[in-house]
Amino acid sequence: MPSSITALLQDHEKSLNILQERIGYRFQTVTLLLRALIHSSFAFENPYASRHNETLEFLGDSVLDLTLGFILIQRFPELREGKLTRIRAALVNESGLAGMAREINLGEHLLLGKGEESSGGRDKASILSCAYEALLGAIHLDGGYDQALDFVQRSFARHLDTEQERLLQSDPKSALQELLQERHNEGPAYIICAEDGPAHARLFTVCASFHGEELGRGQAGSKKEAEQLAAQEALLHLLGQESGTHSTSSDGGN
Numbered sequence: 043m044p045s046s047i048t049a050l051l052q053d054h055e056k057s058l059n060i061l062q063e064r065i066g067y068r069f070q071t072v073t074l075l076l077r078a079l080i081h082s083s084f085a086f087e088n089p090y091a092s093r094h095n096e097t098l099e100f101l102g103d104s105v106l107d108l109t110l111g112f113i114l115i116q117r118f119p120e121l122r123e124g125k126l127t128r129i130r131a132a133l134v135n136e137s138g139l140a141g142m143a144r145e146i147n148l149g150e151h152l153l154l155g156k157g158e159e160s161s162g163g164r165d166k167a168s169i170l171s172c173a174y175e176a177l178l179g180a181i182h183l184d185g186g187y188d189q190a191l192d193f194v195q196r197s198f199a200r201h202l203d204t205e206q207e208r209l210l211q212s213d214p215k216s217a218l219q220e221l222l223q224e225r226h227n228e229g230p231a232y233i234i235c236a237e238d239g240p241a242h243a244r245l246f247t248v249c250a251s252f253h254g255e256e257l258g259r260g261q262a263g264s265k266k267e268a269e270q271l272a273a274q275e276a277l278l279h280l281l282g283q284e285s286g287t288h289s290t291s292s293d294g295g296n
Contacts, residue, residue, distance in 0.1 A: 046090055051076055054153075061151045065177070067193060069184050074098075076153075078180040081169060083155025091153070095176035102179030106134060109187075109194040117202055120281065122224045133201060139171035142197050148173055214273035221280065222252060230276065232269045235259060250276040 051058070051072060058075055062068050069075045078095050085094035110133065114126050121129075132138065143149065149164035152173055163169050182190040219229045236247040248268035249259045257279055260271025 047073060047076070050091060050153075054151075057151050061146070061148070064146050065193065066196060067181055067185065067189060069180070071184050074180040074184050075177075078176040079151050079173065080153045081155065081158060081163070081173075083158040083163070084153040087155045095173060098176035098179035098183075099172045100179070101182065102175030102177065105178050105182045105187075105190050106175060106194065109191045110134065110198060112191065113195055113198065114202070120221075120225075125220070129202075133198060136167050136171045138201075139174045140167035143170035143174040145197075148177065214270050214277055218250065218257075218273040218277050218280075221277065226252075228252070230257065230273070232272065234265065234268075248272045 054076065058072060061079075062075070077093050078098050080091050080094045082094045082096060085091050107130075110130055111126070114121075114130060118126065118129075144165075149170055152164055152169070154163045154169075158166075158169070178190055178193060181193050222229055230250050230252050233249045233251060234246055235249045237244055238247075239245045243263070245261060245263060246265050246268045247259060247261045248265060248271075250257050250269070250272040258272045258275030258277070260268045260273075260275060262268040262271055
């Protein structure tokens with residue numbers, strides 16, 4: 043058994059190198075990375091490793107709020123505080139952060155006490171989410187804000203659109219109402235554009251419009267479902283138009 047931090051570093055050198063390659067960041071002070079991986083249960087059983095990862099976790103939690111907040115307002119400049127807060131909360135809850143940790147196989151690198159090891163601690167969401175924040179805190183201390191921002195950007199990039207889409211699809215009518223209220227202090231109008239089919243199997247086409255401009259349309263066997271589909275198409279149109287405006291400097295209209 044190692045009896046010092048130096049020996050612990052040597053024993054886990056290969057694991058630490060693999061993790062650094064996986065996260066795309068090379069530590070100047072590797073002991074910071076090691077500390078981010080030391081769970082309190084391991085420190086309790088090994089007094090020489092008394093500095094476990096909870097302080098780094100505390101720091102990482104704050105760094106995550108700052109960096110992810112910056113990324114979100116850059117990615118979704120059209121959204122207001124309430125929607126941005128909801129997206130961030132969905133991404134940084136315990137389950138979400140544990141998922142981020144699993145993507146980089148963080149669990150296999152953790153130093154756990156015997157009890158946590160035997161009870162499956164390497165895959166516990168609570169332990170993984172805390173370790174992810176501790177890792178981010180360590181990166182911030184080692185390389186500064188820009189390196190922490192880069193790590194968060196790479197971690198969350200492909201999840202941002204997914205979470206935005208999930209948020210919009212959960213209740214498109216409410217999301218469209220909120221978006222237009224935020225921008226114009228008015229909501230959309232839903233108009234039945236067409237009714238087809240026999241009486242027992244009607245097919246409704248509903249148009250979602252704003253100030254006479256059609257934003258989207260949906261077709262379904264009930265008016266309510268057709269309205270939701272029309273709202274969903276309207277949202278995709280409005281947000282896609284906004285994204286096109288920022289990326290191409292054109293009005294992005296269809």
